[in-house]
Amino acid sequence: METPSGESAPSLPGFVEAFRHSAPYINAFRGRTFVVCFGGEAVADADFPALVHDLALLHSLGVRLVLVHGARPQIEAQLAQHGVEPAYHGGLRITDSAALTCVIQAAGRVRTEIEARLSTGLAHSPMAGMAIRVVSGNFVTARPAGIREGVDLRHTGEVRRIADDALTASLDAGAMALLGPLGYSPTGEVFNLFAEEVAARTAVALEADKLIFLGEGEAGTGARELTVEEATVAAGESAGEVRRTLTAAADACRAGVHRVHLLDRRRDGVLVEELFTRDGAGTLVSRERFEGVRPATIDDVGGILELIAPLEAEGVLVRRDREQLETTIDDFAVIERDGAIIGSAALHAFPGDRVGEVACVAVDPDYRGQGRGDGLLDYLLRRARSQGLQRLVVLTTRTGHWFRERGFEPADLDALPMDRRALYNFQRGSRVLARDLA
Template identity: 45%
Template sequence: MPTVFNFTFVPWFRSVAPYIHMHRGKTFVVGIAGEAIAAGKLQHLAQDLALIQSMGVKIVLVHGFRPQVNEQLAAKGHAPKYSHGMRITDSVALDCAQEAAGQLRYEIEAAFSQGLPNTPMAGSTVRVISGNFITARPVGIVDGVDFQHSGLVRKVDVDGIMRTLDMGAMVLLSPFGFSPTGEAFNLAMEEVATSVAAELQADKLIFVTEIPGIRMQPGEPASEDNPIDTELPLAAAKQLLASLPTPTEPTDIGFYLQHCVKACEEGVERSHILPFTVDGALLLEIYVHDGIGTMVVDEKLEELREATADDVGGILQLIEPFEKDGTLVKRDRTEIERDVDHYTIIDHDGVIFACAALYPYPEAKTAEMAALTVSPQSQGQGDGEKVLKRIEQRARAMGLKSIFVLTTRTMHWFIKRGFVQVDPDWLPEARKRKYNWDRKSQVLVKKL
């Protein structure tokens, strides 16, 4: 059993390493719906946030308290009132909100103070600091509805939050703000998290919510043919939002999406919607290639481009396992450095997931595509095909009539994509001289 564990743990831990390096020193604003805490998820969320912080991420945590306030109202025989998707906060509701916020802050601070042996919190020291970082203004009267003590964010104390984060503490914000006259206003967690992320120019805004994310066909039932859309470009998110009715409930498709879009428009590059029902959702979204929820992104993260000298290390890391198992011919670093401009790569968030090199033989009007490699993490997602298409475009631009590959293992993949097998004697003279007759590679050609 330990041997099996080693074989699974070691490659997994190595695959996570690029994301640990990438996120170190970054700032994440995490908004946790009050429903997640009501559902008993606080302990695991605190453990995961402590782990993320221990890997160098600066965290601002904003908690919601919708169900907790409603519970306090019910205990006082007072019905909750909403309009325009916001709570109408009368004096009773304001008292209930203050009680609920105080209780939740104690619970959250207690969750981060644990350090029992044999738990993920053992040896962790998480200092949680909260304060009057938000200045608010009243919502006022909208369409004849007086929102009373409900407010909107007027100003965020960016310097105060950044100084606290730089001290190594986690900042905890309740959905409350205070006016310059000292009046308290009840705010929406989603608006606080979005405003803070935008003002800090945070690297990520993450909502841990009741919904699993946005499906490929929004509004249709969940199925194999309708999975969660893990990456939604900002333009597509805005288009989807425009087609939906105005959201009023947290379970409406556009409820969290509208805040993700707003954050991205205001300079937060990536905004996420995650389900609190999945244990470890934060870790899966941040440290795994495809994540688990929906990420609204201000730019296409996956970039298909020609390689530069800075990519040599990433290319070597990608192809090394395939050289070891004999799928690829071994290339040393000097050769890749010399030929780096021959390579096309797919770069996702600074990690190279696919590559191939193009070596032209202009006298024979052909070129070799070599070292076509796709990371095991992203196989089956069409990355190989994207690289192949780019290589074909590059060859056509050179005025070449065909491309060829030499392979010992992946003949069928190429045949499916229009390659045909030929005799090694077909090879251009210069390439034939380097052909390894012992390896017995099959030669496949595709006309352009």
């Protein structure tokens, strides 16, 4: 089978599975505003058309896109061509009149290249039948960066204001907006800006749902997730593009952008993989953890039931109906990952005996073997100690070794609180394990 572009389609079962899993994200992103920032390196790369196709895909799915491009390699090429020696101070380019001419020429060429790519609509291509309107303009008001340690940075500037009303009107009209590393002052001057700052300030002004940086690596951290505080620390330990990106990500989160994605643009399909799969493909910066253990609420009952249903069918867990879960939900803790419940566990306390029963420990099969079960158990241990419990017990038919590796020892039925002992299912024949709390 071939696709409309004439390419071979992926195997049907794998494609159907992936497409079904992407449905919740497609629904969630429709009508949302994303700001996507990439450097001139991406535009100069031979694989840039593939990135354009992915951006066009987002647009076709109803995502409101603002693209922010850089032009560093193109500026360097223009400077060399005109015999202008690059000058820097404190990591900032000193943009004199000759350098500004090169910056304007380079940024204009990059913008034209992007607009041309987004205008492609040839038959038998991934953008066949598309008619994307791209809007560029003087959306960024800038001011001079000024004099730093006695050095005048001339036409190097900082973002002063984003014309969010005009940008919103363009997005409302169905256009894709394109901003570059240039800003303009009320006095008619042009300033050379960092694309990362333009992107962050634009995301904040538009109250964007996501800010996405497509860089030359995963911001140099290798981490899957960073809090604002962690990103700030990492920025202080970095330099160059990595430092600017991490600083911009942290600043944007502090100012209200909920999620910032740091992606390696050299990875084919990274944008689609990050946005339409649960695990993503880069580093997420957010004010709150993307994944974590927390107390369960009544809204989690459906997710827990879905998680434990396969284990109940196998006989690993005792069957629980919705009513049972609802009445004991305060005993549960869950691991939530991007809105999905991927782990659960319960601590049923018997205060009179100072004993707690660990129950219903379950982790989604896709996330096992990565320490999440230990995270749940550690959470229950802390909860048990805070409740003044002195001992934990667990009833198990198949996971005894896992609990024994974590300090539980075989025990007899007398280890169970009297109320729990009366409910013991002799037909099931569960082993009793116990662990004293220090």
